[in-house]
Amino acid sequence: MMRNLLLVALLAPVVTGAGPMRCGENLVERGHTFFEVLERCGKPDLEYAWDQNYVPGVQAQVTEWVYEQGSNRFRRVLTFEEGRLRNIELRSKPEKSLGSEN
Numbered sequence: 001m002m003r004n005l006l007l008v009a010l011l012a013p014v015v016t017g018a019g020p021m022r023c024g025e026n027l028v029e030r031g032h033t034f035f036e037v038l039e040r041c042g043k044p045d046l047e048y049a050w051d052q053n054y055v056p057g058v059q060a061q062v063t064e065w066v067y068e069q070g071s072n073r074f075r076r077v078l079t080f081e082e083g084r085l086r087n088i089e090l091r092s093k094p095e096k097s098l099g100s101e102n
Helices: 002-011 034-041
Strands: 015-017 021-023 026-028 046-055 058-067 075-081 084-091
Touching: 021 034, 026 034, 034 058
Parallel strands: none
Antiparallel strands: 015 084, 021 026, 046 058, 058 075, 075 084
């Protein structure tokens, strides 16, 4: 049983909060604007946005930017609310690329 739990833990995708993100010699951190991050890190590899309803009548625009950091490195996912960076996460890469064959 313990062996199975360990195996599940090792195979689970990694999602962790991270501190500042380094882009070359530049750092981005919570509180930076879209423009500041774009200026330091360039365009993201993927971007998507949605409206988040926190409570009835309170809504915020949420945007996530994904930066690929290379084939052997974690992805960085930057979450913005109302144009300000609120969170930086490390996420593991999928085992296989979409569309790849065995």
